[in-house]
Amino acid sequence: MVVEELDILLAVAIVVVVLLNMLTSLLFLRRLPSASGQQAVVKEEDEGDEEEESDDGETEEPADEPTKEQILARRAQLIRELEQERGTRVITLIHRKEPWNKGDDEQEITLENSEEILLRLRETPPDTPIDFIVHTEGGSTFAADMIAMALKHHKGNVTVMVPFYAFSDGTYIVLAGDEVMMEKYSLLAPVEPLVDDMPANWIMAVLKRKPIETIADRTVLLAETARMETENARGFVKWLLEDKMSEDQASQVANFLVGGVMASTTPITLDVARAIGLKVTEGVPEKVYQLFETIEFSGTPGPGKKYND
Amino acid sequence: MGVLIVSALNSMALLYLIRPRKPQTVELEGETGKEEEEKTKEEEEPQAAQPAAPQRPTTKAGILAWRRRILEELGEERGTKVITMIHKKELWTEEGEEPEIGIEDIEAVLQAFRKTPPSKPIDLILHTPGGYASAAQMMAMAIKFHPAKVTVMVPFYAMSGGSLMSLAANEIRMEKYSVLGPVDPQIPTPDGMWPAGSLSTLVKTKPIQNITDRMIILSDAANLEIENAKAFVTWLLDGKMDKEQAERVADFLAKGYMSHATPITLDVARALGLNVVEGIPDKVYELFKTFAFTGQPYKRS
Numbered sequence: 231m232v233v234e235e236l237d238i239l240l241a242v243a244i245v246v247v248v249l250l251n252m253l254t255s256l257l258f259l260r261r262l263p264s265a266s267g268q269q270a271v272v273k274e275e276d277e278g279d280e281e282e283e284s285d286d287g288e289t290e291e292p293a294d295e296p297t298k299e300q301i302l303a304r305r306a307q308l309i310r311e312l313e314q315e316r317g318t319r320v321i322t323l324i325h326r327k328e329p330w331n332k333g334d335d336e337q338e339i340t341l342e343n344s345e346e347i348l349l350r351l352r353e354t355p356p357d358t359p360i361d362f363i364v365h366t367e368g369g370s371t372f373a374a375d376m377i378a379m380a381l382k383h384h385k386g387n388v389t390v391m392v393p394f395y396a397f398s399d400g401t402y403i404v405l406a407g408d409e410v411m412m413e414k415y416s417l418l419a420p421v422e423p424l425v426d427d428m429p430a431n432w433i434m435a436v437l438k439r440k441p442i443e444t445i446a447d448r449t450v451l452l453a454e455t456a457r458m459e460t461e462n463a464r465g466f467v468k469w470l471l472e473d474k475m476s477e478d479q480a481s482q483v484a485n486f487l488v489g490g491v492m493a494s495t496t497p498i499t500l501d502v503a504r505a506i507g508l509k510v511t512e513g514v515p516e517k518v519y520q521l522f523e524t525i526e527f528s529g530t531p532g533p534g535k536k537y538n539d
Numbered sequence: 540m541g542v543l544i545v546s547a548l549n550s551m552a553l554l555y556l557i558r559p560r561k562p563q564t565v566e567l568e569g570e571t572g573k574e575e576e577e578k579t580k581e582e583e584e585p586q587a588a589q590p591a592a593p594q595r596p597t598t599k600a601g602i603l604a605w606r607r608r609i610l611e612e613l614g615e616e617r618g619t620k621v622i623t624m625i626h627k628k629e630l631w632t633e634e635g636e637e638p639e640i641g642i643e644d645i646e647a648v649l650q651a652f653r654k655t656p657p658s659k660p661i662d663l664i665l666h667t668p669g670g671y672a673s674a675a676q677m678m679a680m681a682i683k684f685h686p687a688k689v690t691v692m693v694p695f696y697a698m699s700g701g702s703l704m705s706l707a708a709n710e711i712r713m714e715k716y717s718v719l720g721p722v723d724p725q726i727p728t729p730d731g732m733w734p735a736g737s738l739s740t741l742v743k744t745k746p747i748q749n750i751t752d753r754m755i756i757l758s759d760a761a762n763l764e765i766e767n768a769k770a771f772v773t774w775l776l777d778g779k780m781d782k783e784q785a786e787r788v789a790d791f792l793a794k795g796y797m798s799h800a801t802p803i804t805l806d807v808a809r810a811l812g813l814n815v816v817e818g819i820p821d822k823v824y825e826l827f828k829t830f831a832f833t834g835q836p837y838k839r840s
Contacts, residue, residue: 449752
């Protein structure tokens with residue numbers, strides 16, 4: 231009896247010991263990656279150590295970021311989907327910093343842009359509606375004018391989508407469309423020409439304000455350029471709008487947008503666009519935003535600039 | 540019999556020891572991004588063997604994941620969607636780059652607003668010296684248009700464009716020492732950045748024939764910028780105070796009476812009639828600890 235009981239006791243003791251062993255080792259394992267009580271923090275820093283050893287923190291996880299090809303493929307796919315969804319041809323003029331842009335690589339409307347877009351427009355059958363996604367701060371007026379002309383001449387319906395902004399020369403393109411899709415906070419901008427980085431209307435104003443003998447020759451010349459540029463701009467806006475409103479209204483809108491009555495930062499919002507007689511729909515298709523997100527998974531901006539979801 | 544039990548338990552324990560590690564890895568990877576899955580799995584083995592000394596994450600992915608976690612916790616705590624616009628130097632900020640409100644912020648912040656359900660309140664953490672005016676305007680519009688409550692939190696400072704955005708919010712949370720600033724436009728000239736108000740004073744005080752042509756042109760344009768800024772602020776404050784007061788506040792903040800760096804403290808903001816609450820949740824400060832101060836990794840105390 232005694233021996234048997236001892237046996238059982240022994241077994242129980244062993245079991246207890248093993249259990250304790252197991253528990254402690256489990257605890258140990260659990261603790262290991264959560265030494266500070268914040269598992270994720272330590273985990274990430276583990277990675278950090280690894281990485282620093284491997285590449286001295288010079289480049290950040292190169293293998294993890296999608297390649298340019300992957301990003302472009304994703305975009306092409308989204309554009310195809312959007313085209314199917316809306317039964318249109320989608321063309322984009324999007325200026326944003328890509329992970330492969332280095333340093334101060336300014337993004338703006340260039341002649342290369344316009345050539346590419348004009349070619350795509352040429353290849354679009356005349357009756358196919360076009361969705362034109364524009365996202366730009368402007369750039370070459372010459373190039374923007376050509377794009378705007380091509381859009382206006384397109385037979386099918388042209389919808390210009392402004393998910394965020396189309397400043398300066400980008401606004402010409404918006405005026406060229408048959409209709410505009412934008413958000414409540416999307417912005418267009420005045421199209422007052424800049425001559426030598428100065429607003430054209432105020433260059434001309436100097437001639438009236440200052441005795442002519444005290445004005446620099448260059449300014450007088452610039453004022454001449456400014457006069458011609460504003461005339462051009464006014465005429466162009468009028469022409470873009472001629473089939474959308476009465477001639478009288480078109481010329482008033484042209485004066486308003488070119489005339490130097492507004493500051494360069496004056497927001498031309500959805501309401502204003504409607505008020506000047508454009509056909510504006512609120513809201514931009516979800517797919518367009520997905521297109522803009524193709525850059526986000528590369529994690530380019532810091533969280534200050536990155537939205538968390 | 541005892542031996543049997545022991546060996547059975549041992550094998551069970553061993554099985555258990557091996558098992559929990561994988562799910563744990565996966566769970567953690569969820570935080571750091573799917574792309575890293577393979578890498579972390581490889582790393583897991585040596586890591587487990589030698590427990591690392593507790594330290595801050597030093598990689599971009601690690602820091603971002605840490606932040607995301609804090610932001611999620613803050614959102615849960617307050618029942619809000621937390622959005623940030625924080626302009627600080629990061630470990631990965633290129634040399635010479637001074638973070639400020641830029642064209643990139645527009646997309647990030649507006650997308651976040653657009654994705655928030657209309658009924659969900661938003662906490663926007665602002666920390667910025669200001670920057671691109673149109674960008675600040677667009678974000679301020681998004682704040683004003685959000686149907687649910689938007690709280691702007693200014694733990695330290697939100698100057699210029701950041702202040703403009705704060706004016707759009709339903710509530711501003713700040714500390715006794717945090718500051719907002721005037722929102723008068725700053726005009727780039729060949730002779731540096733000047734406040735719009737100063738340019739217009741120049742033309743009023745000096746004989747016009749002695750002022751350079753460019754300064755006259757820029758000052759005329761600057762007057763319009765001031766008008767625009769005033770109108771915009773008045774619109775932002777519409778619904779928060781009566782129109783007359785809104786216009787006075789707009790004039791005070793946008794006309795350029797005071798230096799662009801003048802601190803608009805909590806008391807001043809309140810005196811202007813803004814809805815200011817003192818105090819910022821601790822989690823926000825935790826968030827700021829994820830930034831490297833003065834470009835050096837923050838030392839864990």
